Amino acid sequence: MEITITKTTNPKKKPDKNNLVFGTVFTDHMFIMDYEEKRGWYNPRIVPYGPLQLEPACMVFHYAQETFEGLKAYKTKEGKIQLFRIQDNMKRLNQSNERLCIPKIDVDLAVEAIKTLVKVDQDWIPKMEGTSLYIRPFVIGTDNKIGVRPSSTYKFMVILSPVGSYYKEGIRPTKIYVEDKYVRAVPGGVGYAKTGGNYAASLKAQKEAKEKGYSEVLWLDGQQRKYVEEVGTSNAFFIVDGVAYTSPLQGSILAGITRNTTITLLKEMGIQVREERFTVDQLFQWHEEGKLEEAFATGTAAVISPIGQLGWKDKVAIINNFEIGKISQKIYDSITGIQNGTLEDKYHWITQLS
Amino acid sequence: MEITITKTTNPKKKPDKNNLVFGTVFTDHMFIMDYEEKRGWYNPRIVPYGPLQLEPACMVFHYAQETFEGLKAYKTKEGKIQLFRIQDNMKRLNQSNERLCIPKIDVDLAVEAIKTLVKVDQDWIPKMEGTSLYIRPFVIGTDNKIGVRPSSTYKFMVILSPVGSYYKEGIRPTKIYVEDKYVRAVPGGVGYAKTGGNYAASLKAQKEAKEKGYSEVLWLDGQQRKYVEEVGTSNAFFIVDGVAYTSPLQGSILAGITRNTTITLLKEMGIQVREERFTVDQLFQWHEEGKLEEAFATGTAAVISPIGQLGWKDKVAIINNFEIGKISQKIYDSITGIQNGTLEDKYHWITQLS
Numbered sequence: 001m002e003i004t005i006t007k008t009t010n011p012k013k014k015p016d017k018n019n020l021v022f023g024t025v026f027t028d029h030m031f032i033m034d035y036e037e038k039r040g041w042y043n044p045r046i047v048p049y050g051p052l053q054l055e056p057a058c059m060v061f062h063y064a065q066e067t068f069e070g071l072k073a074y075k076t077k078e079g080k081i082q083l084f085r086i087q088d089n090m091k092r093l094n095q096s097n098e099r100l101c102i103p104k105i106d107v108d109l110a111v112e113a114i115k116t117l118v119k120v121d122q123d124w125i126p127k128m129e130g131t132s133l134y135i136r137p138f139v140i141g142t143d144n145k146i147g148v149r150p151s152s153t154y155k156f157m158v159i160l161s162p163v164g165s166y167y168k169e170g171i172r173p174t175k176i177y178v179e180d181k182y183v184r185a186v187p188g189g190v191g192y193a194k195t196g197g198n199y200a201a202s203l204k205a206q207k208e209a210k211e212k213g214y215s216e217v218l219w220l221d222g223q224q225r226k227y228v229e230e231v232g233t234s235n236a237f238f239i240v241d242g243v244a245y246t247s248p249l250q251g252s253i254l255a256g257i258t259r260n261t262t263i264t265l266l267k268e269m270g271i272q273v274r275e276e277r278f279t280v281d282q283l284f285q286w287h288e289e290g291k292l293e294e295a296f297a298t299g300t301a302a303v304i305s306p307i308g309q310l311g312w313k314d315k316v317a318i319i320n321n322f323e324i325g326k327i328s329q330k331i332y333d334s335i336t337g338i339q340n341g342t343l344e345d346k347y348h349w350i351t352q353l354s
Numbered sequence: 355m356e357i358t359i360t361k362t363t364n365p366k367k368k369p370d371k372n373n374l375v376f377g378t379v380f381t382d383h384m385f386i387m388d389y390e391e392k393r394g395w396y397n398p399r400i401v402p403y404g405p406l407q408l409e410p411a412c413m414v415f416h417y418a419q420e421t422f423e424g425l426k427a428y429k430t431k432e433g434k435i436q437l438f439r440i441q442d443n444m445k446r447l448n449q450s451n452e453r454l455c456i457p458k459i460d461v462d463l464a465v466e467a468i469k470t471l472v473k474v475d476q477d478w479i480p481k482m483e484g485t486s487l488y489i490r491p492f493v494i495g496t497d498n499k500i501g502v503r504p505s506s507t508y509k510f511m512v513i514l515s516p517v518g519s520y521y522k523e524g525i526r527p528t529k530i531y532v533e534d535k536y537v538r539a540v541p542g543g544v545g546y547a548k549t550g551g552n553y554a555a556s557l558k559a560q561k562e563a564k565e566k567g568y569s570e571v572l573w574l575d576g577q578q579r580k581y582v583e584e585v586g587t588s589n590a591f592f593i594v595d596g597v598a599y600t601s602p603l604q605g606s607i608l609a610g611i612t613r614n615t616t617i618t619l620l621k622e623m624g625i626q627v628r629e630e631r632f633t634v635d636q637l638f639q640w641h642e643e644g645k646l647e648e649a650f651a652t653g654t655a656a657v658i659s660p661i662g663q664l665g666w667k668d669k670v671a672i673i674n675n676f677e678i679g680k681i682s683q684k685i686y687d688s689i690t691g692i693q694n695g696t697l698e699d700k701y702h703w704i705t706q707l708s
Contacts, residue, residue, distance in 0.1 A: 023500035026411055053405040056513050057380055061494050064418035064550025065557065101557040136500055140415050146377035146490055146515065148587055150557050159410050161500065181542060186576040188537030190555045196418025197551020201544045203419065203455040203504050222540040223577045233502055 001044050001109060003031075003116050008048035017126050020164030022301065023134065027121040031113045031158040035103055041156065044109065046117055049159065057144040059151045065141035066196045067096035070300045071257070072132040072163075073118045073353075075125045076341030081118060081353040083135075084339050085257050086111050092255060093137060096193035101150035102139050110137065110156070111351070117158055119353055130165025130336070134301075166302045171324050171332065173308025174297075176231055177214035178280055179205050180313065184230065184252075186222030191252035199233065206232065214311055216297075218280070221252060226279045231307070234299035235259035238283065239271075239327050241291045248275040258298040258335070264347060265334050271327065280312060287317040294325030303339075304332035355398050355463060357385075357470050362402035371480050374518030376655065377488065381475040385467045385512035389457055395510065398463065400471055403513065411498040413505045419495035420550045421450035424654045425611070426486040426517075427472045427707075429479045430695030435472060435707040437489075438693050439611050440465050446609060447491060450547035455504035456493050464491065464510070465705070471512055473707055484519025484690070488655075520656045525678050525686065527662025528651075530585055531568035532634055533559050534667065538584065538606075540576030545606035553587065560586065568665060570651075572634070575606060580633045585661065588653035589613035592637065593625075593681050595645045602629040612652040612689070618701060619688050625681065634666060641671040648679030657693075658686035 008028045015025045026049050033044040060066050071089045074082045090110040097104055114135055118125070125133040137158045141151030182205040185191025190198060202217075209217045216232035229247050230236055235256040238245045244266050249255050266273050286292040287310075295307035308322035319325075324332075337343030338350065362382045369379045380403050387398040414420055425443045428436045444464040451458055468489055472479070479487040491512045495505030536559040539545025544552060556571075563571045570586035583601050584590055589610040592599045598620050603609050620627050640646040641664075649661035662676035673679075678686075691697030692704065 023411070024498075026409075026498075030410055049410070051407040051409050053407055055380075055405050056384055056403070056492075056511050057377070057490075057515075060550075061414060061420060061492060062422055062490070062550060063553035063557075064420060065554045066415060066418060068416055099558060100554055101561055134500075136411075136416070138410075138415060144378075144380075146488075148553050148556070148560070150561060157410050161411075183540050183542030186537050186540040186543070188535060188576065188579070189540070190551075195551070195554060196414075196416060197544075197549070197554050199417035199502055200419045200454055200549060200551050202502070203417075204453060206502070207455055207504060222542065225542070 003044045003046060003113055005046045005116070005120060006048065007120070014124065015162065017128065017131070020126065020131065020162055022163050023161050025161055027124040027160040027162070029117060029120050031117045033113070033156045035154040035156070037152045041103070041105060044113055046120055054142065055144040057146055059143045059145065060140040062146055063141070063148060064196045065100055065102065065151055066139060067093060067100050067102055068136060068138035068194050069093045071135045072300060072339070073125055073135060074132050074340045075127050078341070080341060081122060081125060082339065082341055083114070083118070083351040083353070085261070085349045086114060086351050088257050092194065092257070096195055097139060099190055099193040100195055102141065102154060105156055114158055115351070115353055117160065121160055124160065124162050126162050126164070128165065130167060132163055134161045134163045136161065171306060173306040173322050173324060174215045175213065175309040175311065176216050176218050176307050177209040177212055178310060178312035179209070179217035179219055180225065183222040183225070184219045187251045189252065192249070192254060194254065202233070212311070218310065220280060226281065227277045228280055228283060229253050231297040234297035234305065236297050237262060237295065238292060239294035239325065240286050242271065242293070244271050244273045245278055246273070246275055248277060256298055258300060258303060261335055261349070262298050262331055265331055269330065284312060284315055284317060287319070292317070292319055294328050295319050296328045303335050304328055357398045357400060357467055359400045359470070359474060360402065361474070368478065369516065371482065371485070374480065374485065374516055376517050377515050379515055381478040381514040381516070383471060383474050385471045387467070387510045389508040389510070391506045395457070395459060398467055400474055408496065409498040411500055413497045413499065414494040416500055417495070417502060418550045418554070419454055419456065419505055420493060421447060421454055421456055422490060422492035422548050423447045425489045426654060426693070427479055427489060428486050428694050429481050432695070434695060435476060435479060436693065436695055437468070437472070437705040439615070439703045440468060440705050442611050446548065446611070450549055451493060453544055453547040454549055456495065456508060459510055468512055469705070469707055471514065475514055478514065478516050480516050480518070482519065484521060486517055488515045488517045490515065525660060527660040527676050527678060528569045529567065529663040529665065530570050530572050530661050531563040531566055532664060532666035533563070533571035533573055534579065537576040538573045541605040543606065546603070546608060548608065556587070566665070572664065574634060580635065581631045582634055582637060583607050585651040588651035588659065591616060591650050591652060592646060593648035593679065594640050596625065598625050598627045599632055600627070600629055602631060610652055612654060612657060615689055615703070616652050616685055619685055623684065638666060638669060638671060641673070646671070646673060648682050649673045650682045657689050658682055
């Protein structure tokens, strides 16, 4: 299928590059492709960014049949445009689609769509260190029917948003609250899928954590409420006595691309990685024994977000004097270096736009 | 706040009243009210039914911050219009809103909005036995921002859809499959809220049950995967040795209005109601001992949906010879009689439009 391109005749003014707030400004164009049961996916097109017209009966408003992805494009010092692990993001989109009964999307076509869109809007990619162009592919069910069933029509879209450096004032560790009231996901559910419902369900815990002075929550497993799972919308790593621990992929947590990247780089650094379950009791015991050396969350937005403090009921654990640890810093430098083209791309994670 | 009314200048042709399919045709008008953090809810209005214009960055497409309700308006033989337990539906909407970090809506205003809208479109209410006008209030988060946080703007809307008799060819029992792979909800999650994510998460189980020849699934609890919870999107009742069993409201199941109505009417009939947990093993044991006399699901769409067969792994339980039971029939007749005005409204469940 050929992607048609209709360029805007009315380009927007670009935002102040020193004041880019995540996910609030969008570029001049977007990608759309439609799906009907009999035709499959059709009419892939790049058009000016603008509103969708959807009936109030549209299924996505009622039953949240929706999936999404998040990745970034970077501009190197030489002016080349790089995408990071785009194939992996598009494969994961299809894993989410499969769980949500959404028809799969050809990965090569999705990659081509994103590459073409980024090229059309390449002037929007910020150049300063730490900045990037955030790419948001998403799918919504669009039947105008309110019976509960999978939609027979869909839209796959991609929008772009220039984002500033996550760490303008240097990397700052965060305070994380161990959530013991709300649950994010459970095996057999949709926890491993990037689908709206997971995020809607997490809002209240996040809000209450903020009211307590924390920036995010550490989710425990939904069955026994004791095993460590994720931090907010990120995966979590803990360096204990030189060994890295992270929750295994057992259906309730997201298979983070940055998680996988981090595991690969930790192993390259000679650090043992244990993808196995551990309890929050164990975590605090490690801290009490002085073994919890570093902790960090991994995700596309911040890459590495060091955890400086964990709160759990009446306990507080300060990690590494509330400073970023050596391993956390090294992983951050390695990933961002590969992303912005200053370090070698040994693992073929980069797709360059020609 | 006064509700403004803008009537359509282009009324639609009404659908064939003998072929009304649930939730596919919508009336001439809809209700909308907006929310902004500083203003609260504002501009309640009835306008011609038509598409919404929403940016692709609109939060509802990405993070499913959305809630809804479902209820019905009925026309009595005397031509009066009746709403069933509307106050309870609007209170439950606020319970869902609270869980999803959506600002509460004044119940009286919501009731007034629905009454006014139904009146404007009263010619759309079908008159034949078993028919009704389905009312779908819903709320969506509308910020054009893709950071994960509660939206600061919302739309509360109500749309209407004329629906035919659920049981045109008489009440037919259904085949229900005991779901042992997928999980709908878990305590601490959003199972008790009417929010899109619950329905999105349920689609795959429903689809696979249909492929096995069943019409819906019986959900087990998400923690131990053994306690009976709900049937599809309905609550479930089991008559065992003359006693009615239904799952208690413990956060993972929806507090169904029809469930509550059924409990009230069962008690009026002198039938003991036990809202307590029981396992699927127990359920099949009751069946083997010949004690499982009737089973049915309760919900707004079908009111009472008798369960004629339960499938669980390699076991099959046929209930009451695959016929509707006496108690199920009596509850169905009582509820529909109150709804359509042929039975006395002892419990003040009815709101009549003047």
